Amino acid sequence: MTYQDPKAAIEDRVQDLLSQMTLPEKLAQMHALWLVLSEDGAHKMRPDASNDFSGGDPEKVKTLFAHGLGQITRPLGTFGVDPAAGVRALNRFQKDIIEGTRLGIPVMSHEECLSGLMAQGATLFPTPLSMAGTWNPDLIEKVGAAIGAECQSIGAHQGLAPVLDVSRDARWGRTEECFAEDPYLTGVFATRYVRGLQGADRKFLATLKHYVGHSASEGGRNHAPVHLGPRELADDFMLPFEMAVKGADAASIMPAYHDIDGEPLHASYRLLTEVLRDQWGFDGLIVADYIGVTLLETHHAIAADKGEAAAIAFKAGLDVELPSNECTPHLETALSRGQINMDDINEVVRRILTEKFRIGLFERPYADEGAITLRTPEALALAREVATQGTTLLENNGILPLGDTAKLAVIGPTADDPLALLGDYAFPVHLINSDATTDTDNVITPLAGLRAALGQDRVTFAQGCYILETRGSGAPVFPGDMADHESIKRNSPVSDRIDLIADAVVAAKAADVAVLCLGDLSGIFQTGTVGEGSDVDTLALPGVQQQLLDAVLDTGTPVIVVLSSGRPYNLGGREKDLAAYVMTHFSGEQGGHALADVLTGAAEPSGRLTISTPRSAGACPYHYNHKFKSAGTPIARHFGSDYPFGHGLSYTSFEYSDITLASAEVPNEGGTIEVAVTLTNTGDRTGVEVVQLYTRDCMASLVRPIKELKAFARVSLAAGASAKVTFHVPTDMLNFTGRNDRRIVEPGGFDVMIGASSDDIRLTANVDVVGAVRELPQNWRMESDANITML
Structure with a gap:
């Protein structure tokens, strides 16, 4: 059959396989199962699984994947499993799927990998805040590659990382998972991490999360609603995702739990389909955050039952329900009610099968137990270097x-x-x-x-x-556990x-x-x-x-x-x-x-x-690239930061001098701002300075931030040495989302500020961007660069 022929074109293999699938076989590809796998094939449901009908009977569990399965959830990362034993159990499950189902479609395995593969024996890397504190994107690309290698060595095909949420409220618990409070810096690290994690051939799937605006929740509370206008959402929170999709060919996206202005992300056709696929050209898989589909019924209350919840999510653009099968099997009922149609289901399954063929899963379904590589000397040295530089x-x-x-x-x-x-x-x-x-x-x-x-x-x-x-699981109270949230008192x-x-x-x-x-x-x-x-x-x-x-x-x-x-x-x-x-x-x-x-x-x-320290919780949400009026009028006493974005000291000292523009006038269409400064180590020992370039739009049709990071460079200098640091900033990067919800670049004056932090600007110049207002194309220039010349 064509779908079994590795020499056939992927689209032909997908069409051949899809044409042979029954509805239950198609639905099986659209969800995962969260199981405890066994080397002898006696696979069981997780002990706390809400949909466990099996009573612990492995034979009953097998009925759950009798028609195949899209993904297996964290087979080595859920419990403490010896890696070799875990790989053997995963291979046995894969064998059960391939040989025990009519069409033999292999299953994909996913694991968490935010700060290293989340499984027993893997390297424990620093968290993203520490990674980004290096201001060294090349180093973080190496980290991504090391983590990807460990993931693939234990049979994983997809990693649920990185987190691209832009940190704005330090009260939020997931602040530690973020790279930065700045969207551009977050996007730069995201692209490098994804490139490293996926590899040049994208045989491993990185997953960008949590799309989008998750970090801007009410009061910094997990899952809480988000109140963002479309322009702030696009410019401050969507930019890192756009950069990772367009600049790193990210293979997967995970929607967030919250709603924006009443629309849950798992139900947003505009964001999941119109923006991601139609505008950005994203061609990978959109996978649910764990129980995110279920929450459309149980928390958001926009669906009457699980079937309708699944129909809403898949019609919006979702491809795979994670971590299990709470809602997807009910699509048969939703189909009969006209809440979803076969064309919708076929399109989803087509994308899933395309990805499975593209990564070579049909030809290489099994992991090599003898090739497990965790905590190598190279990985440990890399973890130490990141921790040191951060x-x-x-x-x-x-x-x-x-x-x-x-x-x-x-x-x-x-x-x-x-x-x-x-x-x-x-x-x-x-x-x-x-x-x-x-x-x-x-x-x-x-x-x-x-x-x-x-x-x-x-x-x-x-x-x-x-x-x-x-340390223990304790007794957290979740929405729905009690009727009146406001009456809950916790010690x-x-x-x-x-x-x-x-x-x-x-x-x-x-x-x-x-x-x-x-x-x-x-x-x-x-x-x-x-x-x-x-x-x-x-x-x-x-x-x-x-x-x-x-x-x-x-x-x-x-x-x-x-x-x-x-x-x-x-x-x-x-x-x-x-x-x-x-x-x-x-x-x-x-x-x-x-x-x-x-x-x-x-x-x-x-x-x-990469995140400022607000003077108090009363200043939250606080970030350096705020609007002019953010401080209040008069300026609030609690506003500001003593340790702002970009701040950090050295054991030596640096002097900035001789700022020069290649041209004080730059064309809007295809233009590049070229600015150079001289950096001198004026101390008595070798040191590293992170030279930072910010811009300010002096006048615009909409209110703009007081400054925005547009370029940076780590520069190592011996005592007394000097270097010329030359930045190239495309005029495309001066964009913002205009009244028509499209990215535009307006002509006019821009301050170019260079310094040691967002609050320590040493030199300033002004450049005029000339020409007409310009709407950016799909593939606009998203990154600057820096050249360092020793003097």
């Missing part, structure tokens, strides 16, 4: 780098807890919600890293306090014990320097202080950490605060009392070594913030 120095009174003889007291709840270095989609952390654990001995904590670098005799330890004394699980502070004070007094490790414990659905569903109403440190900080500072011993967190926090106004302030975010399993390298001067601090 470490950001916010304050330094000269105490850093540490001297050769200083005795340290390492203090605090994140100093020696392996989970304090990991994000919510790291395997050990994700297991907490299932009340399961896995080995974390490979995670290098700050205490372990400093002892390895300085020796046991120079480093003492005091716990100081706890954030969470016990915080965060520890309020202060009895350990006295020992910390003693340790600090006996040391030359106190390294105080503060921050978060990540965990989904309130199993942590940050992470998916772990939202807050304050930016004060969780628990009694502020009391610990105050007590240690009051000893008079110089204090270096190391903040390992998933969001920025305020330190009770004590930031300027610190000897140094270092932010690592969640730096992964090599984070302790990376921190020690930076604190001792073995590595230069080169990280820069």
